[in-house]
Amino acid sequence: MTADAGSLTPASTTTAPGRTVKAKQSLGSRLAEVVSGGLVRVFLIVVGLFWLVPTIGLLLSSLRTPQDMAASGWWKVFTEPSRLTFQSYEELLKNGDITSSLLNTALITVPATVLVVVIGALAGYAFAWMDFPGRDWWFLAVVGLLVVPVQVALIPIAELFGKIGLFGSVLGVILFHVGFGLPFAVFLLRNFFAEIPRELLEAARLDGAGELRLFARVVMPLGGPAIASLGIFQFLWVWNDMLVALIFSDSGSQPITVALQTQVRQFGNNIDVLAPGAFISMVIPLAVFFAFQRQFVSGVMAGAVK
Numbered sequence: 001m002t003a004d005a006g007s008l009t010p011a012s013t014t015t016a017p018g019r020t021v022k023a024k025q026s027l028g029s030r031l032a033e034v035v036s037g038g039l040v041r042v043f044l045i046v047v048g049l050f051w052l053v054p055t056i057g058l059l060l061s062s063l064r065t066p067q068d069m070a071a072s073g074w075w076k077v078f079t080e081p082s083r084l085t086f087q088s089y090e091e092l093l094k095n096g097d098i099t100s101s102l103l104n105t106a107l108i109t110v111p112a113t114v115l116v117v118v119i120g121a122l123a124g125y126a127f128a129w130m131d132f133p134g135r136d137w138w139f140l141a142v143v144g145l146l147v148v149p150v151q152v153a154l155i156p157i158a159e160l161f162g163k164i165g166l167f168g169s170v171l172g173v174i175l176f177h178v179g180f181g182l183p184f185a186v187f188l189l190r191n192f193f194a195e196i197p198r199e200l201l202e203a204a205r206l207d208g209a210g211e212l213r214l215f216a217r218v219v220m221p222l223g224g225p226a227i228a229s230l231g232i233f234q235f236l237w238v239w240n241d242m243l244v245a246l247i248f249s250d251s252g253s254q255p256i257t258v259a260l261q262t263q264v265r266q267f268g269n270n271i272d273v274l275a276p277g278a279f280i281s282m283v284i285p286l287a288v289f290f291a292f293q294r295q296f297v298s299g300v301m302a303g304a305v306k
Helices: 027-035 038-051 053-062 066-071 074-078 087-094 096-129 135-147 150-164 170-193 198-206 211-222 224-239 243-248 256-267 271-291 293-305
Strands: none
Touching: 038 053, 053 074, 053 271, 066 271, 087 096, 087 271, 096 135, 096 170, 096 211, 096 224, 096 256, 096 271, 135 170, 150 170, 150 243, 170 224, 170 243, 198 211, 211 224, 224 271, 243 256, 256 271
């Protein structure tokens, strides 16, 4: 007696009464289980620790005396931890160029970040929810500015700032960063604000909310993750910038990146000042990033799930 061809089942899926056979997993499923296993997590932790080695080395170097740094590498500190000292940081605080450059860095970074976030949010809301002549064409022009390299505008803007008296000042560096940070800010926030439900805005308008109140009470709280992400990006870009500051600042307005480069050029081996200065320059943006890490991840994921 032969069974119908449609009733045949593969031998691997045949089961006896009361017995369950696990279905064969695909190659992709097996790879996913391996990748999500504990061994891979341990490997990623080890890679992360190796990634932190330069930062740890810089920190330990900044806590050693110049004589110890000249005699051996920073890893020797683990055999003689008692030789760690804050002498280099004391020397750093006595260096007027470094301390004033740290103040200049804050005076440049904070206004440049705040202005880009505020102006970008207002423009992003206008492009997303307000009707005005040529709105789409203006937005395309803003998007087109994203492809303009910073290097192309250095000489023309330097000549312009020289004519109006802004060259070599903190204000000139701030304006340059604001000008080149706004296209990305407007593009990012406009696309995020456009995902806000129209019904929510219409309900606020029916309750008598004007555009500014609607922007402050509804749009800004909902756009918090995207605004936080933009603020972190802008802060890190401005704080770590050296090219723009090297061209548009002078000795009285230079930030920490230019000041450290000047110290290397003038004194060469003054590692007792360079090591703590470089670590402070690096640890401040790291602290800002970790402080707003949750908002940053929320902003990135919000753009991915909408």
